[in-house]
Structures are given as structure tokens and as C-alpha cells.
Amino acid sequence: MITTLAIEGFRSLRHVVLPLARLTVISGANGVGKSSVYRSLRLLAEVGQSGAIAALAREGGLQSLLWAGPESGATAARQFGHPVQGTVRRNSVALKLGYASTGFGYAVDFGLPTDQSTMFARDPEIKAESVFSGAVLRPATALTERHNGAVRVRNSGGEWIPHDYRLRPTESMVAAFADPVAAPELMEVRQNLSSWRFYDHFRTDPQAPVRQPQLGTRTPVLDHSGTDLAAALQTITEFGDRALLDRTIARAFDGASVKVHAQDGLFSLVMVQPGLLRPLEANELSDGTLRFLLLVAALLSPSPPTLLVLNEPETSLHPRLLAPLAELVEAASAHTQIVVVSHASGLVDELEEAGASRIHLEKRDGETSIEGQGMLDEPAWSWPKR
Known part of the structure; x- marks a missing residue:
């Protein structure tokens, strides 16, 4: 089960670390960043299938996805009553995604290529990746690392062993590096990511x-x-x-x-x-009837995934269908982890009554945050270094 989802530099998600439960509902007003959380999960899944670069291109390219606000100082500006303003970028361009689970965790850092002479200079590259054990990436928990094209694997004695396989800038080690003996954790992460399922707006x-x-x-x-x-x-x-x-x-x-x-x-x-x-x-x-039947078929799959994500499932549904939908989601969560992204208060309330963990997103000065989450409430998280 995924316990933590971390996103940094994705549109309004400058830095968000979300705790996930067996059943989690993500709510908030329109434009607050719910869809960005959903798309971040989809991008993570694409990494395991060698589709992340193409998926980023379909989203408009890395430049259109990046956080456009100030890199730092927003909290202090608000504290002293000053307007929050964008500044000149000083740090490297980066879009970071990752998760921790009860098994292995994974984090990836996307950036722009250093070679600007190519016509593909706007295509993102993978700068760093890490697969780790436990809840947080630390030097002691890292199992497999990638820096630019180089891969190294920790052996049974705890020593780092450089691997002679060189990754292309657009290749993920999760998708391209296959060594079940030296790095079985990569195979598990790949299988986990490839099993995630996403259902958005069905065509009816x-x-x-x-x-x-x-x-x-x-x-x-x-x-x-x-x-x-x-x-x-x-x-x-x-x-x-x-x-x-x-x-x-x-x-x-x-x-x-x-x-x-x-x-x-x-x-x-x-x-x-x-x-x-x-x-x-x-x-x-x-x-609405047809859409409800589609949701029923998705939730009652005889082959449940490790993670099922529903984006605004209430679309076109009559309010009286929200209670049976919530009941079905609760039943399905016994076999698979479920994340529901919704702004329908009726469905959110029904899911909360069914025991779902609720994450309510809010936005201030263009930046998405989790309502009620202070610095001490945020799950511990760290990113791989480039």
C-alpha cells in the first residue's frame, strides 16, 4: 500500500507531501490542484512503462508543467503582509515525483537537457532516480540509484556496486534496467507501477x-x-x-x-x-446511468490492482447515486487501495462516513497546500540528489 505521495514543482504543487490510506478522498474547490495530483499519479505510472517523456509532452512539455511562483520566501512574505511575487529562477529546472509504500519506495527527478543544440532541447530528461526501502529515502535505505545515465546497486553486504549498463537520458531505470538478481526491487516497483489503474471521464x-x-x-x-x-x-x-x-x-x-x-x-x-x-x-x-455502470465494472474487477484512482466519478451522476457509489468504493477498498478525487460534497461526505481519509486542498497565492497540515504534520520525505 502506498503510504506517502510526494510532488514538487508540478504546476501549483510547489511542494506537497500527502499521506495516503487504504481509502483516500481528495477534495477541494475547482482550480485548487486536485487534477494536478491526479496527473502526477498518472505520470508516475507512466514511468514504469517507459511512457513518462511522451506523457509529459502530451501535458504541454516540462516548461508548461513547472511551478511558476517564487522558489522560496512566499511564507515569509505572507507573514509580514508583503505580496508574493515571482522571481528569476536560480535553481535547476526540476519536476519531482515519488511515493513510499509498505514495500519499496521510488522517486524520480525530471529536468531539462544540458545540450541545447538539438531540436529536442525542450524534452525532459531523467536526472536522478532512487528505489528505497522503508518510509523515507536515506543513505541507509537506498537500494538502487541512478544519476544521469549511471546506475549503481547496493549488494547484500551493503556496498554500492556500479553497473556497466548506461541509461539514455529519457530512459527510466525502472522500465529499462532489468536485473532480477542484482536489483529485484526494481522489478517489484515496475510491477507495482504498471498495475495502477486510472479512470477519468468516460465517453457516454x-x-x-x-x-x-x-x-x-x-x-x-x-x-x-x-x-x-x-x-x-x-x-x-x-x-x-x-x-x-x-x-x-x-x-x-x-x-x-x-x-x-x-x-x-x-x-x-x-x-x-x-x-x-x-x-x-x-x-x-x-x-448518468451508463457512467454509473462503468464505475461499477471498474470497481468490481475480478483482478483488482494495487492502486485504483478515480477522477471526479460523480460527473453526470444524480445525487441519489452517490450513496450506492460510496458503498461500492468502500467494498472495493477491501481488495485494493483507492484514491478518489472529487469536488462533490455529497460523495466526499459519504466516503468520509465510510471511513475514508480526507485530504482537502486549498490554494493561496497560486500555491496548493493541504488544509490543516503544518510543518510537523507533513510526512517525512527527501529527494534523490542529482
Whole structure:
């Protein structure tokens, strides 16, 4: 389980260290930085699949993601009533992401290339990485380190052994360096990162593929697009928690149930509701109904991930669906760690009542912080040195 998430230099997140529980809900007003936390988690997951550089490019490049405020002095300026103003950057450009867990922790430091003669001079490079044991990176807990292209591994005797493998600036040692004998912790971190799942805004418009029959194969994991919803629900029915699936849908829609029809290898979804003379097909369901069914399929996966992140799952949902959704999230958290990012007070309250740990974000002078978190409340954290 992830116990700490650390972000530094990502848009409004100048320095944020969040404690995570088995079930965590991140709340706050629009524009306060919730989406940046969500995207930071996605970027971390991309590191383990060699996709971080491309993901940063899709976000607009490293320069558009960096913290744009002052590097220091903001706290003192506010204390003495002076306006907080940006200054000339003195330190190296850096975007840092990391996490600690009950197993191994990982931290990465992105920066700009030193060679400015190339047309790819705005592409970020990985300057430093570290895999460590315990809750905090320290000299004694570091297990594998990368500085620029050089990798070194700590042996069983505690000595650092330089490795002859040289990493390219855009390669992560987690994704590219494979030595299960010398560095088995890297394999575990890679597997952990690759298992994380993210569900954002599903497409439910009238032309959405999920409303049309789709090829049906056994689907223990709902695709992030939600296109294979019918196959995913049928997989839960045959190999997952069918009782919880039926109970959740019946509670949400006044005794309704869902069925999957198959024809020529194509699966289609229908909903049977009491009082209607015929079932409703997927292309007849409202956006909110279809979105709720997609969330059900994601949360009841027969193959749960180590971490499941839902970004604003309340979108298009009627307020009366928030209670059954919270109940389902609570049930799913028994098998997987869940982070829910939401600004719907109804869902946040329901999750808090279900035992979720709440992190409320606020912003002051352009900088995101955690409400009520003082310096002594922040989890201990340190970054690898370049």
C-alpha cells in the first residue's frame, strides 16, 4: 500500500507531501490542484512503462508543467503582509515525483537537457532516480540509484556496486534496467507501477462505442475508455462478485438489473427495470446511468490492482447515486487501495462516513497546500540528489 505521495514543482504543487490510506478522498474547490495530483499519479505510472517523456509532452512539455511562483520566501512574505511575487529562477529546472509504500519506495527527478543544440532541447530528461526501502529515502535505505545515465546497486553486504549498463537520458531505470538478481526491487516497483489503474471521464455521448455492440472476450479489467463494458460486466457475473453487482444496481435503480446479450460474438448490454414492458438497450440509457455502470465494472474487477484512482466519478451522476457509489468504493477498498478525487460534497461526505481519509486542498497565492497540515504534520520525505 502506498503510504506517502510526494510532488514538487508540478504546476501549483510547489511542494506537497500527502499521506495516503487504504481509502483516500481528495477534495477541494475547482482550480485548487486536485487534477494536478491526479496527473502526477498518472505520470508516475507512466514511468514504469517507459511512457513518462511522451506523457509529459502530451501535458504541454516540462516548461508548461513547472511551478511558476517564487522558489522560496512566499511564507515569509505572507507573514509580514508583503505580496508574493515571482522571481528569476536560480535553481535547476526540476519536476519531482515519488511515493513510499509498505514495500519499496521510488522517486524520480525530471529536468531539462544540458545540450541545447538539438531540436529536442525542450524534452525532459531523467536526472536522478532512487528505489528505497522503508518510509523515507536515506543513505541507509537506498537500494538502487541512478544519476544521469549511471546506475549503481547496493549488494547484500551493503556496498554500492556500479553497473556497466548506461541509461539514455529519457530512459527510466525502472522500465529499462532489468536485473532480477542484482536489483529485484526494481522489478517489484515496475510491477507495482504498471498495475495502477486510472479512470477519468468516460465517453457516454450518443455516438460513444460503449453504446454499440462490441466484440466479447473475457474482460477482468475494464479498459480506461469503457468500451468493453458489456464484456466486463459479464466477466464479473461469471467470475467475480455477482451478488454485490446485482445488489448495487438494484439499489441504485429501484430494483433494476443488467443483462448481457451475445450474438455472433458481439456483446450488448440491456437494463431490465420493474414496470417497463421491455429492457432498455445501451443506446437508450442516460449518460448518468451508463457512467454509473462503468464505475461499477471498474470497481468490481475480478483482478483488482494495487492502486485504483478515480477522477471526479460523480460527473453526470444524480445525487441519489452517490450513496450506492460510496458503498461500492468502500467494498472495493477491501481488495485494493483507492484514491478518489472529487469536488462533490455529497460523495466526499459519504466516503468520509465510510471511513475514508480526507485530504482537502486549498490554494493561496497560486500555491496548493493541504488544509490543516503544518510543518510537523507533513510526512517525512527527501529527494534523490542529482
